Amino acid sequence: MRVYLNGNEAVATAVRLARAEVVAAYPITPQSTIVEKIAEYIADGSMAADYIRVESEHAALAACYGAAVTGTRVFTATSSQGLAYMFEMLHYVSGCRVPLVMAVANRGLAAPWTIWADHQDAIACRDTGWIQLYVETAQEALDTCLQAYKIAAHPEVLTPVMVCLDGYVLSHTEEIVDVPEQEAVDGFLPPYRPEYAVDPARPMVFGIGAGPELYPAFKYYQHQAMLRAQEVIEDVDGEFAALFGRSYGGLVDPYYCDGAEVILVLMGATAGTAREVVDDLRRQGEPVGFLRLRSFRPFPVAALRAALAGTRVVAVLDRDCSFGYEGVLATEVKAALQGVPGAPVVAGFTGGLGGRDIRPEDLAGIFRHCLEAVRHRNRGEGLVVSGGWQK
Structure with a gap:
């Protein structure tokens, strides 16, 4: 069934199709309409779930944690300061290997206070x-939420998943969405029945204390599960494509990367603008490409290296900043390419903070800046590329 949905409605639809059994909700812009729509589904009987209204985002994730360790499929959503308020519980959930799914409608952090993405x-x-x-x-957003439940609950992963969608540009903008049939989703995503769950008939403890002799082992296996998730993300995307005809590349989504001398790397909804810019520059004969990172954690080092092999310059556009250094994605890309023979030069650019528009001309300017550096290199003048900040 093809219907007009915005990103938040698409997420809510996915949660209904996934047959989530417990939803803990606390409103915060721009994710509020996700849990509002889920409340409508529960009220009209189209979704069978317990809806827990809590007093804070911290409590929302705590409620989800408690429900999930009983073997229940759970969901919550948040944004910005709400996600920051959850910070303590984020570690409890991942450390206890609880495979819940949370949508994050991305929004800038205060101060200054903002509601934009x-x-x-x-x-x-x-x-x-x-x-x-x-x-x-x-x-x-819809398809990834369905995939996220399967990824999170994989017995070799057992790790919670954030599905991140840009606030307003995606959360509140409508498009035609293909909503799969419930029967097909049930075939892809069977009921959640974990091996380990709280059960009065089978006592079990979650969140134990551990001294120095045990603590490192817990963290080692948590890290190994995250590394294993790379293959699982790829496999689940492939399985989803076979059933529903839609694939998102698994970990990364390359576009005209083969033979490109300059490749732009970014995450999120700005990818649509980047594709248009690449198409326009390609028509002008410019050797440019684009790589969308779908998975930020686990960071897809091998897939990134393969997609960027042979290019001269990688321009990374961050919608964040590690203050006093650079954009975090730029740092990650540089680290991933460290030690690779013939690795490209990486230039970091920061833009789109607090919802600032990233226009086609902005991305075209980044490409042309990097292409000019390549031409200097071809003239034997060395390859030096400086990044930039959108003010």
Whole structure:
């Protein structure tokens, strides 16, 4: 069935199709309409779930944690300061290997106070042990939420997933979305029945204390599960494509990367603009390409290296900043390419903070800046590329 949905409605639809059994909700712009729509589904009987209204985002994730360890499929959503308020619980959930799914409608962090989008909120939670998947469209938001439940619950992963969608540009903008049939989703995503769950008939403890002799082992296996998630993300995307005819590349989504001398790397809904710019520059004969990172954690080092092999310059556009250094994605890309023979030069650009428009001419300017550096190199003048900041 093809219907007009915005990104938030697409997420809510996915949660209904996934047959989530517990939803804990606390409103915060721009994600509020996700949990409002889910409340409508529960009220009209089209979704069978317990809806828990809590007093804070911290409590929302705590309620989800408690429900999930009983073997229940759960969901919540948040943004910005709400995600920051959850920070303590993010570590509890991932450390206890609880495979829940949370949508994050990305929004800039205060101060100054803003309701507009950038990626600082989720990026600030990079090291909390959650898988982070960034989507480009409402269709991908729906499909990725379904995939996220399967990824999170994989017995070799057992790791929570954030599905990140840009606030307003994606969360509140409508597009035609292909909504799969419930029977087909049930075939892809069977009921959640974990091996380990709280059960009075089978006592079990979650969140134990551990001394120095045990603590490192817990973190080692948590890290190994995140690394294993790379293959699982690829496999689940392939399985989804076979059933529903839509694939998002798994970890990365390359566009005209083969033979490109300059490749732009970014995450999120700005990808649509980037594709248009690449098409226009290609028509002008410019050797440019684009790489969308779908998975930020786990970071897809091997896939990134393969996609960027042979290019001269990589321009990374961050919608975040690690203040006092540079954009976090730029740092990650540089680290991934460290030691690779013939690795390209990486230039970091920061833009779109606090909802600032990233226009086609902005991206075209980045490409032309990097292409000019390549031409200097071809003239034997050395290859030096400086980044930039959109003020």
